[in-house]
Amino acid sequence: MLPVLLRGAAWLTGPRQQGSPYFEVQTMRGVVDLLMVEVDESALVSRERWSLPPVVDAPAVAVLLALSRVDAAGSRALRVTELAPEVGMSESHLRRSVMPALADSGWLERSGDEWRARLRYQQPMRRIVAVEVKRDKWQKALAQAVHHTSFADATYVALDGARSPHVERASGAFFLAGVGLVAVHAPPAQRPVSKVIPAAQRRPRGLPRAVVSERVLALRASGARSGPVGHVEQ
Numbered sequence: 001m002l003p004v005l006l007r008g009a010a011w012l013t014g015p016r017q018q019g020s021p022y023f024e025v026q027t028m029r030g031v032v033d034l035l036m037v038e039v040d041e042s043a044l045v046s047r048e049r050w051s052l053p054p055v056v057d058a059p060a061v062a063v064l065l066a067l068s069r070v071d072a073a074g075s076r077a078l079r080v081t082e083l084a085p086e087v088g089m090s091e092s093h094l095r096r097s098v099m100p101a102l103a104d105s106g107w108l109e110r111s112g113d114e115w116r117a118r119l120r121y122q123q124p125m126r127r128i129v130a131v132e133v134k135r136d137k138w139q140k141a142l143a144q145a146v147h148h149t150s151f152a153d154a155t156y157v158a159l160d161g162a163r164s165p166h167v168e169r170a171s172g173a174f175f176l177a178g179v180g181l182v183a184v185h186a187p188p189a190q191r192p193v194s195k196v197i198p199a200a201q202r203r204p205r206g207l208p209r210a211v212v213s214e215r216v217l218a219l220r221a222s223g224a225r226s227g228p229v230g231h232v233e234q
Contacts, residue, residue, distance in 0.1 A: 034131040054217040068121035077114040078233040151208040
């Protein structure tokens with residue numbers, strides 16, 4: 001099922017139809033079966049200049065986002081006592097773990113009691129499309145897919161077209177959730193993938209989006225296409 005889905009899924013990334021597949025990526029609320037992502041290469045140029053690695057831990061990403069909110073002077077430096085309530089972490093955890101790790105990786109610099117990001121954080125993905133892949137059991141797939149709307153520009157459930165021919169009767173649940181539905185048809189079907197219900201288009205830019213983006217970048221840097229959970233069931 002998955003190879004058929006990938007052959008017909010270029011349009012999932014939008015009008016530009018530019019995207020690369022990644023599988024079983026850990027999000028802040030579970031694991032997503034398939035991501036079609038378009039990397040914003042321009043956002044990575046400065047990172048490469050500073051040799052800054054992907055940041056896969058959610059607390060560290062939250063700190064970078066907080067320090068990258070530009071003030072009137074065009075930069076932002078914060079003490080841990082100011083940063084802790086903004087990111088929802090204890091001062092001790094920030095001091096012991098998060099801040100030293102970010103400094104060691106090159107992302108942060110310290111001046112006295114203040115911390116500053118060496119490079120203002122930019123979201124590194126131009127577009128993310130999330131897909132939950134199931135042969136049937138659309139209710140379970142939809143419940144999982146709803147979580148992905150917090151970070152994806154569009155979210156779909158992909159079902160085996162032969163096993164779930166009448167799922168469009170539940171279109172109200174999909175429309176309410178803003179999740180699209182696609183049917184995957186085995187050969188010799190002329191159209192391997194057909195869109196049954198369109199997905200709502202979003203522009204999320206918060207912490208869930210940044211965490212997923214960083215984890216995709218880490219996979220990309222390692223040459224991997226799938227997270228540690230293993231490849232999605234076909």
